[in-house]
Amino acid sequence: MPTTPTYPGVYIEEVPSGVRTIVGVATSITAFVGRALRGPVNESVRIQSFAEFERAFGGLWTESTMSYAVQHYFLNGGTDAIIVRLANGATRAQFNLAPQTGSDNLRLEASSPGGWGNNLRVGVNHATRNPQADDVDRKVFNLLVAEVDPAERVVRSAEIFRNVSIAADSPRYVGKVLEQESALLRVPDPHPAPVPTVRPAAINPNPSEVSPDTPMGPTTTGGDGADLTAAQYEQSEANKTGIFALETADLFNLLCIPPPTRQGDVASSTWAAALAYCKRRRAMLIVDPPSNWRRSSNVTSSTTGVDSLNLRDENAAIYFPRVRMPDPQQENRLEEFVPCGVVAGIFARTDAQRGVWKAPAGQEATLTGVRELSSKLTDGENGQLNPLGVNCLRTFPIIGHVVWGARTLDGADRLASEWKYIPVRRLALFLEETLYRNLQWVVFEPNDEPLWAQIRLNVGAFMQNLFRQGAFQGSSPREAYFVKCDAETTTQNDINLGIVNILVGFAPLKPAEFVIIKIQQMAGRVQT
Numbered sequence: 001m002p003t004t005p006t007y008p009g010v011y012i013e014e015v016p017s018g019v020r021t022i023v024g025v026a027t028s029i030t031a032f033v034g035r036a037l038r039g040p041v042n043e044s045v046r047i048q049s050f051a052e053f054e055r056a057f058g059g060l061w062t063e064s065t066m067s068y069a070v071q072h073y074f075l076n077g078g079t080d081a082i083i084v085r086l087a088n089g090a091t092r093a094q095f096n097l098a099p100q101t102g103s104d105n106l107r108l109e110a111s112s113p114g115g116w117g118n119n120l121r122v123g124v125n126h127a128t129r130n131p132q133a134d135d136v137d138r139k140v141f142n143l144l145v146a147e148v149d150p151a152e153r154v155v156r157s158a159e160i161f162r163n164v165s166i167a168a169d170s171p172r173y174v175g176k177v178l179e180q181e182s183a184l185l186r187v188p189d190p191h192p193a194p195v196p197t198v199r200p201a202a203i204n205p206n207p208s209e210v211s212p213d214t215p216m217g218p219t220t221t222g223g224d225g226a227d228l229t230a231a232q233y234e235q236s237e238a239n240k241t242g243i244f245a246l247e248t249a250d251l252f253n254l255l256c257i258p259p260p261t262r263q264g265d266v267a268s269s270t271w272a273a274a275l276a277y278c279k280r281r282r283a284m285l286i287v288d289p290p291s292n293w294r295r296s297s298n299v300t301s302s303t304t305g306v307d308s309l310n311l312r313d314e315n316a317a318i319y320f321p322r323v324r325m326p327d328p329q330q331e332n333r334l335e336e337f338v339p340c341g342v343v344a345g346i347f348a349r350t351d352a353q354r355g356v357w358k359a360p361a362g363q364e365a366t367l368t369g370v371r372e373l374s375s376k377l378t379d380g381e382n383g384q385l386n387p388l389g390v391n392c393l394r395t396f397p398i399i400g401h402v403v404w405g406a407r408t409l410d411g412a413d414r415l416a417s418e419w420k421y422i423p424v425r426r427l428a429l430f431l432e433e434t435l436y437r438n439l440q441w442v443v444f445e446p447n448d449e450p451l452w453a454q455i456r457l458n459v460g461a462f463m464q465n466l467f468r469q470g471a472f473q474g475s476s477p478r479e480a481y482f483v484k485c486d487a488e489t490t491t492q493n494d495i496n497l498g499i500v501n502i503l504v505g506f507a508p509l510k511p512a513e514f515v516i517i518k519i520q521q522m523a524g525r526v527q528t
Helices: 050-057 064-077 113-120 129-136 173-182 242-248 268-279 298-299 342-355 379-388 423-437 447-466 492-496
Strands: 031-033 044-047 082-085 092-098 106-111 120-125 140-149 154-165 254-256 284-287 316-320 323-327 331-335 390-396 399-405 482-483 503-506
Touching: 031 064, 031 242, 031 342, 044 050, 044 242, 050 082, 064 082, 064 331, 064 342, 082 242, 092 120, 106 113, 113 120, 113 140, 113 423, 120 173, 154 173, 154 342, 242 268, 254 268, 254 342, 268 284, 284 342, 284 423, 298 379, 379 390, 423 447, 423 503, 447 482
Parallel strands: 031 082, 031 254, 254 284, 284 316, 316 390
Antiparallel strands: 044 082, 092 106, 120 140, 140 154, 323 331, 390 399, 482 503
């Protein structure tokens, strides 16, 4: 800030440079919505590996197509995912712990709905820090809980909570301790019966461990519920449930919605709701082929084909056919899966290796873990589907299984859309999200030339960095991009209305979709 001189001497002032570094946002955070074995329902949970998914959501489950899609995603190069678990009638396993004296039981329940809670075992002992005083007070106890595998007769995980209290005003109140520290157990809030004032009776002979032989299992078993319906996906945006649970996620770039069952399909209303939501969040929707698409003629059909989906939009892309991969839950026999998880992983891998401006297709876009495709397409069939905006998965000798298409669903030739190609659309979304987040400092700044110069400086530096990385076409910055913010874009009337207009243009790189080689014979010298 300016210094007010009061005495003869030297004063130092720090002058701001006006540089505000713009950092690009992530480009391949993938959201998965569907059924899982365990975990919080209607909440967005961010994970960075399949091991984290196993810990939080139970790993692979034959009834969960989402669990396989997540596995395929990380197998193919994905590194960052957001999981939204949905459930249809799933219930929690519950425990009734009888008091040491009296009749009011302590109710406990599994931390999340699902049949997994039936494998919990609970133990209580009174070997507390001050057993003599606690025997008189009868409020402090030790709680032990373990998740066991009854078939293998092993303990998968165990938790011990020492010196917890039944008193709600205690700093070691059992409800708060379990809520903040336990991954397995909770005290219902509100408690469904009169809150006990006496600690539970000891029910574990060994004060230090819980084993598969511990008799205290759930008094009310939990259930996994039924298959998901459209109602579970399309819940309330106001309540942030269903796909709208992603409202609590700061950022996601790709959305995958595996079908509710292996033989089923996502409802058309769900696709429509998901696409509208993706447009608001500047994300891409990866659409899976319907189960009745067995050959190319099904895709081109006027009744069951791609046009019947009503998803022609620049923020959506569809891939055909489905993939066949080993199923670890079925002795590694080949099973058919939707390709969204594999494709999302390839998006992430391509972004990391080449950048968001590179099409996630070609010889580098190999389908890791895929043994077969449900339909083997020929060049002629590929030539029928590509002009319709359907991206094909192909099998080639030596190369193997690859993604062989990079069009949005708005990329049908007849539409002549400027957002025909996936990398062009994703680069635009990347620029929009980055500039939206990094120009918040502009709000309420004095709207005049000094501000406009700062905006041009910072946005120009960001675009120049992308140009050096090869994100734009052109041999010079002038040919590759421009940033305009001056009296021409922002008039006096705009200033009076509190508006500053920033115009950013870029020359996108478009994939070499068709390579044409011309060969001509050279006529030799003819003696005349």
